[in-house]
Amino acid sequence: MHLSPDQMIFWQFGFLKLNATIVFTWGLMFVLAVGSKLITRRLSVDLKRSRWQNLLEIVVTAIQKQIEEVGLSEPRKYLGFIGTLFLFVAAAALCTIIPGYQPPTGSLSTTAALALCVFVAVPFFGIMEQGVGNYLKSYMKPTFIMLPFNIISELSRTLALSVRLFGNMMSGAMIIAILLTIMPFIFPILMTVLGLLTGMVQAYIFGILAAVYIAAATRVRKPKPEPEAAH
Amino acid sequence: MLIDWFTVGAQVLNFLILVWLLKRFLYKPILHAIDEREKRIATELANADKKKAEAQKERDEFQHKNEELDQQRAALLGKATNEAQAERQRLLDEARKAAAVLSSKLQETSRNEEHALHQAIRRRTQQEVFAIARKALTDLATTSLEERLGEVFTRRLREMDGKMKAGLAEALKTASGPAIVRSAFDLPAEQRAAIQNALNETFSAEIRVRFETAPDLISGIELTTNGLKVAWSIADYLASLEKGVDELMKEQDKREAKAEPKAEAKAKSKPEDPKLETKSK
Numbered sequence: 001m002h003l004s005p006d007q008m009i010f011w012q013f014g015f016l017k018l019n020a021t022i023v024f025t026w027g028l029m030f031v032l033a034v035g036s037k038l039i040t041r042r043l044s045v046d047l048k049r050s051r052w053q054n055l056l057e058i059v060v061t062a063i064q065k066q067i068e069e070v071g072l073s074e075p076r077k078y079l080g081f082i083g084t085l086f087l088f089v090a091a092a093a094l095c096t097i098i099p100g101y102q103p104p105t106g107s108l109s110t111t112a113a114l115a116l117c118v119f120v121a122v123p124f125f126g127i128m129e130q131g132v133g134n135y136l137k138s139y140m141k142p143t144f145i146m147l148p149f150n151i152i153s154e155l156s157r158t159l160a161l162s163v164r165l166f167g168n169m170m171s172g173a174m175i176i177a178i179l180l181t182i183m184p185f186i187f188p189i190l191m192t193v194l195g196l197l198t199g200m201v202q203a204y205i206f207g208i209l210a211a212v213y214i215a216a217a218t219r220v221r222k223p224k225p226e227p228e229a230a231h
Numbered sequence: 232m233l234i235d236w237f238t239v240g241a242q243v244l245n246f247l248i249l250v251w252l253l254k255r256f257l258y259k260p261i262l263h264a265i266d267e268r269e270k271r272i273a274t275e276l277a278n279a280d281k282k283k284a285e286a287q288k289e290r291d292e293f294q295h296k297n298e299e300l301d302q303q304r305a306a307l308l309g310k311a312t313n314e315a316q317a318e319r320q321r322l323l324d325e326a327r328k329a330a331a332v333l334s335s336k337l338q339e340t341s342r343n344e345e346h347a348l349h350q351a352i353r354r355r356t357q358q359e360v361f362a363i364a365r366k367a368l369t370d371l372a373t374t375s376l377e378e379r380l381g382e383v384f385t386r387r388l389r390e391m392d393g394k395m396k397a398g399l400a401e402a403l404k405t406a407s408g409p410a411i412v413r414s415a416f417d418l419p420a421e422q423r424a425a426i427q428n429a430l431n432e433t434f435s436a437e438i439r440v441r442f443e444t445a446p447d448l449i450s451g452i453e454l455t456t457n458g459l460k461v462a463w464s465i466a467d468y469l470a471s472l473e474k475g476v477d478e479l480m481k482e483q484d485k486r487e488a489k490a491e492p493k494a495e496a497k498a499k500s501k502p503e504d505p506k507l508e509t510k511s512k
Contacts, residue, residue: 006235021238025245033252040260045267053264060261076262080254088249104242108233113242166233 004170005102006109021107028091028104059087063207070211071219078214081121085114086207089165093199096172097192103199106169108162115162118210119154126217135217161209168202360472380414381422384452385429388461395461400434402457409439410456417444418452426452 002008008020039052049057063083067075092105104110126135139150172195179188391399403410412418412426423442430438453462 004233006233006238015237017237019235019238022241022245025242029245029249029252032249033256036253036257040256040264043260043264045264045271047268047272049264053261056257056261057265060258061265076258079258079262080250083258084246084250084253087253088246107235107238109235109238110242112234113239113246116239117243117246 004107021104025104071215090203108166111162111166115158119158122213122217125214129218402459406457409441413445414452
């Protein structure tokens with residue numbers, strides 16, 4: 001019984017190693033990329049379109065709409081990052097119904113990696129949007145006294161992001177594993193269903209929080225009207 | 232240790248690769264498809280609007296043309312009606328005129344016919360009167376009418392008044408040719424001798440005479456010389472009768488002409504009046 005899929009090491013060469021986390025991540029990447037490719041290979045611009053295309057259009061437009069609702073006036077700019085966060089976490093949670101599968105998000109390394117990505121992406125988009133000076137100044141708003149607190153909040157929320165997701169996914173997997181040893185009938189299924197739900201909620205939370213952080217970083221001192229938000 | 236830093240790095244890399252892959256295979260194509268569809272729908276809607284506007288325009292144009300056509304048709308119809316009425320009026324007038332001309336011609340013709348009938352009746356009456364007179368004379372006289380005529384003529388020659396006799400004698404003398412005695416029929420030798428004698432006795436000279444026949448004299452004899460004429464014939468009586476009848480007729484015609492415009496129908500009954508008057512005379 002491993003606490004994290006990181007501990008399931010298939011191959012190691014000194015520093016380099018191939019654990020379950022990386023392998024399952026690759027698997028998810030493969031499924032997501034190839035699935036998308038297969039569906040988008042024959043896209044129809046006509047009024048008539050395949051069900052798969054319809055599904056993907058719904059998913060993509062829903063993500064786009066969510067990003068917009070958070071307050072990002074140009075959702076397409078952030079769709080790649082935030083959408084992929086959500087889709088990856090959601091796919092990792094959904095695949096828990098596959099026996100023998102270990103969600104890569106159940107590893108603190110993965111969630112830390114994702115949180116780090118958000119940690120880097122927030123200033124990246126902020127600087128892209130309002131320039132280095134303005135972005136750095138935003139740490140001293142409303143007064144310079146707030147600078148350390150802002151930095152602490154920046155760090156702590158990254159930590160919170162990673163630990164929250166890790167805790168939820170890991171606990172789900174752990175509960176099922178424990179229940180299987182105690183009472184391997186029906187109850188684990190219920191817990192799996194619950195795990196799917198919490199997984200989807202966590203994916204949503206992770207994506208939305210990333211969007212909120214980016215929105216906060218890009219919208220500071222920019223009280224410009226949002227024409228697209230009216231949609 | 233819960234965090235494996237190599238795995239963290241690998242996952243960051245994996246995540247970035249996934250972002251790129253999904254952008255490449257998922258977001259871009261899907262968004263592109265959605266955009267294209269929206270563009271296409273917008274284009275189709277715009278086209279539909281354009282077509283609708285065109286259709287509306289065409290409909291308006293058509294309606295306008297229709298109205299114009301209606302107006303033109305009404306105008307043409309009105310014009311044609313007016314023309315037809317004018318033509319009808321003209322034809323009616325023409326017909327009336329023609330009818331008037333025809334009726335006046337008819338009246339003229341009937342008047343002419345009437346006139347001709349009068350003439351014929353007059354001639355016939357004359358002839359009949361002559362025939363009757365001749366017959367009566369022939370039947371009544373012991374000698375023939377011609378003999379009697381010769382006698383009357385010779386008597387008149389002898390009974391001529393002095394003035395006329397002197398004129399006639401002067402004419403006979405100055406005449407270059409012989410005097411001409413015309414009669415309606417060939418005079419027998421006795422009569423010729425009697426006339427010659429009478430002339431000789433009357434003018435106390437040898438008068439040269441040439442006898443001629445002239446059927447238009449109607450039972451009579453006349454002596455013509457150098458522009459003077461001594462004659463006696465029934466034609467004279469007849470002429471006086473004819474004169475009287477003619478005067479009567481003319482009077483009648485005048486009255487008819489006056490009465491004509493008032494009552495054309497009465498014209499037919501008029502010719503009877505002169506007959507009655509002739510009889511009464």
